[in-house]
Amino acid sequence: MGNFSNQSLKRTLKLFVLIVFVNIEAWGQVPSPPSASQCRQWDEAYLALFRTALWGMLIGSSLVSLFVPPLLGKQWWWATSPRLRILWTTLAIWLLVLFGIVLWPRLFGFGLWFSGIDPRYLECETSSFGATGLLDGLIGSGVATIAQWPAMVILLSAAAFIGGIAACGVSVILNRYLGIPARVKGGEA
């Protein structure tokens, strides 16, 4: 009984030492940096996502802010003013997109809607791999998209602003044809 216990203990110790050695060897290995083509591939994917977000911002702030919230006006007084409706909806979309596209990868890494992008893309930030740059190279050609977050924030803000102004303009025009002024004919009370 005593012999069996000693043998078993020795076997366990051998196994433990083997596992430790294997792991030390694995930990000691330095992973190779992503290649330029990998960086380029991930950057293109992130850039495509940004482009979509930019267009979404522009369309969302102009259309969503115009058409969705009138229903909110039944419940909340702030939403009874068309301009405030546009302002707050645009701001909400702006914050959402900014958080989802610019802030998320730095806080929580890639995944979810960043499925085509490897977590190692962040390592491409400082490397040179012939990145396209924002707006087809107009801004930051050769610089990784992820590194251009200040420009991304400015572009998204500009899109939100343009979308909001467009929504205000469309709202004024629509009001002329659909709103109360459209019912005033001048002489047919």
Next chain:
Amino acid sequence: MNRKLICIGGTGQMVLHWYLQLYLLGAIKESFEAVVIDTDDIINSVHTAKNFFATLQYGNQPNRAFGEEIPEIKLVKLKPPEGDTVYHALSGVRNWDDKNPHPAQAFFNYDTLNQKMLHGLFARPAISSVVAHNIEDIIELRPDSNSTVVVAGSIIGGTGGGLTAPVLDAIAARISQENIRDVKIRPILFGEYFPPDQSRGIDTLRLQSNQTLVLQSIKESLSEVHSFFLVGGPGFPMKYKRNPEDEKAGSHISWPEEDKYPTWEGAQAVNYLFKETVKAREIKFEEKEMDEFQHQVSIKEARATLEKRIGFVEKLIRKEAVPKMTRDPFAQIVWGRGIVHTLAHFWNIAAEVAGGKERVQDFPDRLQTALEKIWHGDGQQEGIEKIFPKLTISHKVPPRLISKMKWPEAQQGVWHKKLFPDADETARRGAATLLFKSLREGR
């Protein structure tokens, strides 16, 4: 109009004060005509309501508002005979002279005749009876056929005590002379219901004496009275105090705490007597008295409605709902069809009277300004808010409640052109209409 309310003296005016509020809050649905008769000043709330109803006029008749009939208030201020004292007023002689007695001395005692005329009638009905010598000439007292006339006044005070019986008699005389058919005369008589103000020379005995005198005279001479309701009277607990100064000011008067508060009960009785159709005309005076009745709306319910409606109106004004909805292409989704149509209708009138739509681009802002002026007051003009008590509680009022309100359909050609001379006056009438509907129909 088939409902006429005649309010005599301070008590009658207070009854009207409460009744108007119940009407404006939509607790009383039917329109009516009110005639106020007093030798004293008319209280501010009645004046304000009268002006408000005048601003609401839309059609040819004074009681035609936008899409509905509204009350009409007529004021009859009786002028007491001129003189420093009652004796002076009655005899034309300033100084009392026992050597040359005047017949007035046979009817009134020394105290009464020496009463200063400047300070009211001091619960001396005999004096107001003198004032009432030409009361049958008051055209406003004429009832319509198929109508109910409710006369509210105290039978203990100076004005009410002296004028109630002559007014009832004048109405009965008109009915008989002009052969007006199917008129029910139903007075609400206020017996002893407040402790007398001894500092003004009024004691309990005097009030009781007035009460007996007036009741007796109505009993003996007015068989035309269909039925009557008595508030207060002998044995009534004297726990309710009147505040004549507040009543005269008629501004933000607090509501009573109890349903049994005499003038409040009087207002409820007005509504009851207008509606009640079961009681037959009795011969014996004692059997003409109406029993206790169920109030149409309890003071608790009325207060809840008051808080909601005032909150609703204040939100509508403070949030500038009118300018907002005119800038919104989706106004109909947010605010509902009714208010949008009404607003467009008044804007159309303004455009027509101004000679073109482009001249009244700022109509919504003018209407918003008018809303604020009518509600809060403007210079000498008291605001409608002062008819109601001041509130400390505020209710949550979501905008969707406005879309749930019922609004009348505008009918072409009904509006009376003389009432809408320019865009500002049109905005004022439009604003009054929005306020009126919000008070009556607000959720």
